[in-house]
Amino acid sequence: MNGKTGMFGRAACGRKGLERAALGRTAAVGMLALLAGACGSSSSTSGGAPDMPSPVVSEDDPRVGLAAGMTDAAVAASGLELVAHRDREEGFVDPTNFGNILFANSDIAFQGNLMFMGSFHGFNIYDISRPARLRLRTSFVCPGGQGDLSVHGNLMFMSVEMPNGRVDCGTEAPSASSSPDRFRGVRIFDITDVENPVQVGGVQTCRGSHTHTLVPDPADDSHVYIYVSGTSGVRPATELTGCSGAGPAEDPNTALFSIEVIEVPLAAPQNARIVSSPRIFADAAGNIAGLWPGGEHGDDTQSTATTDQCHDITVYQELGYAAGACSGNGILLDINDPAAPVRIDEVSDPNFAYWHSATFNNDGSTILFTDEWGGGGAPRCQISDDPKWGADAFFRLSGGKMTPAGYFKLPAAQTDKENCVAHNGSLIPVPGRDIFAQSWYQGGISIIDFTDPDRPFEIAYFDRGPYDASQLLLGGFWSSYWYNGRIYASELGRGLDVFRLTPGEHLTQNEIDAAEAVEVAVFNPQTQTRIHWPVDVVVARALLDQLGRGTTVPAGRLASMRAELDRVAALSGTARQDGMSALSATVAELATAAKAGSADAKRLEMLAGTLRGLTEG
C-alpha cells in the first residue's frame, strides 16, 4: 500500500517535489504570457446564427412510434442496412439494469482489421476482417468511465474520468475522497499481444480524462501527444499533488482553464508525462479566464468564470488546426506546434448550452459542432423541444475565422422514453460531398449531407424503438464511425452494430462504391486526417452522378460524358489514355466555366483531376 501511495505522488512528491513544481509553474506562466501574446489577433464571434431557419422536426416519419424493447424493438431504416450485430460481452452487462451507465459502451477506435470498443467497464477488441462476422479477440475489465479509446502502433490509450477507476483496473472502487488506489487520467496499454493487453503506464490528471485526442508530432515520430479534456470536478490536492479547483483570482495555478498535453515516448510509454497545460482560454492581457464575459454586477456576485474546460478537441493536422468544443464556446486552435496549441478564434451561440464535439469537412471550409444539451441522458429530440437546441451547428472556416451557418436536428421526433441529443460521428468519404454519419443516442443514427452548411439535410437513417415502454433507460448510439467501407456503431446497452450504405434517392451506388474504395490504416475519433481517394473510375462515376443532381452541366452534355467515360474505361493501352486525357480536358473547361467556389465547380475540378490520374494509370 505504501508503494502505491508513493506512485500517486503524495509521499513521493514531498517537499522537494512541491518546490520543483512551484518552479515549473513559474516557467509555465512565462510560456503562457508568450502564448497569450499570440492570441492578440483573436476575436470573438458572438450570437451564432439565430436567424437561420430552424431545422424541421416531424412526427410524420417512419421512426415515430416504434415499439419498445431491449432486444426486440421495432426498427425503421432508410439507406442503411444492418449487416452484423453483437450483444454486449458477458461481464459487461448489469442484468438488473440495462441502462446502468457503469456498464455502457462508449467510444471506438480502429487499427488495421481491429476495432477497439471502449466501455465504462473496460474495453473489448474485435477482429473486423469480415465485418459481417465480428470476432471477439479480447475482453478486458477496467472500470473508470468513460473508457474512450485511441490507438497508435502497439499502444492504446484510455480515458478515465470517474472516481471508481483504480490504478490496478480492479473492480473494488475506492470510496474515500482521497485514495492512493484511484486512477483518473489517461491509461496506456501495450496491445502488441492483442489477446493479452498490458497496462504499461498512465498519467493522472486533476480533472480526470472525459475524452482525449491523439496528436502525432509531424516533426518527430518517436513520440505522440495526447490532449486531455477533463470536464468533471478537480480532485483534492491530498489525492494528486498540486491540484487546485480554485478560481483564477484565488489561484493562478488552478487546474481549471486549461487542457493537459501529455507526451508519450513510444519506446518508453511508462515515461509518459504532462509537458504543458496550455491556457487556451487566455486573452491578450494574459488573463487565463479570457473567454469569460466579465464585469461587475453587484457587490455580492461571485467571480465564477467559464469557459474553463473542453469536452472534445478534434485535431486536423494537415490544416494545422484543432477545433475545440469547450463548454460555452467553440474555439479554433493553431496546432502547428502540437505541444503548444494557441487559440486563434472562438464563437458562441445563443442556441448552444454545451459545446460537445467538432468535426471538420474534408477541405477544412466547414466545421460541425454539436450541442449535447442535457448531457446525453435527457430526451432532447421531442417534438416540443426547440429544434436548434441539442443540435448540430455549422460554421464556415476561412482564414482562421469561423462564421455561423445553418443547424441540423434529428428530423424524426422521439419520445420522452428515449435519451436523444446530437452526439459522435465521422465523415463518410463520398467524393464531392460532405457527408456525416452521426449518433443520436436512442434517436438512432442519422446520415447527413452538409456540403452546403446553410442547408444540411438527412440522406439515410436507422432507428430502433425505446429500450423500455414505461421508463427512460439510458441507452442508444454513442458513436457511429465509417471505417473502410462500413459504419460501426457502439450502442450503450445493446452492443455493437455494423451497417452498410444502400443506394437511394440521395445516394447512388457509384457514390457508395467510391466511398468504399477509400482505405485507411487507423481511425481515432478526435484525430481527423485528410481523405484521399484512389485513382479509380468509380470516383469519376460518383462525381458525374452528383453533377446530374444540378444544372451546372446540361443533362445532354452529362449523358454524353457518361457514355464517353464508359467507352474509354473499357479500352486499354494508349487508346484508354488518350480517351481519358481528352475527357479530362473537356471537364477542365467546364470547371473553369462553372461558378467559382461552388460545389459543382469543385466536383468538376476533382473529376478533371481523377481523369488525369487515369490517363497516367
Added chain:
Amino acid sequence: MNYADRLTVIAAAALLGSACGGARPEPGPAGASTAGPAEAPAQSPAAAPAAAPNTIPYTPADVAFVQGMMVHHAQALEMTRLVPDRTNDRDLGLLARRISESQDYEIGLMSRWLTRRDEAAPSIDGSATQMAHGQGSGHEMADSADTSGMPGMTHMAGMATPEQMAGLSDSTDEAFERLFLELMIRHHEGALTMLGDLAKQEGAGQEPELFQLISHVDADQRAEIARMRRMLNELQ
C-alpha cells in the same frame, strides 16, 4: 521500476505540468483479460463476474445535496415562469425556456435518484422561495413544502429572497431583464457553491450516477452563467 525512478518521473511531471503530477500504474497483470480462442464463440467466456459491483456508495451529504438542489432548481422555475408576461425580448425568452426545460428535467432526475434509494424527495409543488426562506430563517416550512424526513437538507446558496422575488415579479421590460439576469446569475453561482460544498464532504459526490448528474449540472450552469453575463453586459 524502483521507488527512486518513480519519484523522478513524478517530479518531472510536476515540473513540466502547470499543476498536476503524473503517476504510472503498476505494470503487469491488471484487470481480467480473457483472450478469445482462435475460433471464438459468439459470446466470449466471462471476463469478470457479471455486473461486478464497481460502484461507490452514496453518503448522507449526497442525499442532503440532492434534496437541496431540487428545491434550488425549483426556484429557478419560479423565476423563468415570470418571463413571458414581463418581457418580449427574444434572447431572454430563449434563455429562460432553456433553463426551465433543463432544470425541470433535472428535478425529475434528482427525484428519481432519491426515490430509487428509498430516500425522501421534497415535494416541490409549492413555493421553493418560501421553503428556502423557511430553512434560512429557522421559521417553519411553508405548508406546501413537505420536507419531512429531510432534516439535514443542505444550505441552498444564491436563492432569491421573497422580497427579491416580489421585486422581480413587479418589474417589466428592461428593468425585469436586468433583475432577472442578476438574480439568475447569482442563483446559478449558488448552485456552483453548493457543488463546491459537496466536494468538501468526505466521500461525497462519488456515487457514479450522482457523479454524472453533478458533472452535467456543473457544466450546464457554467455555460448558462457565461451566456447571461454576455446578455447583461449588452444591457449596460
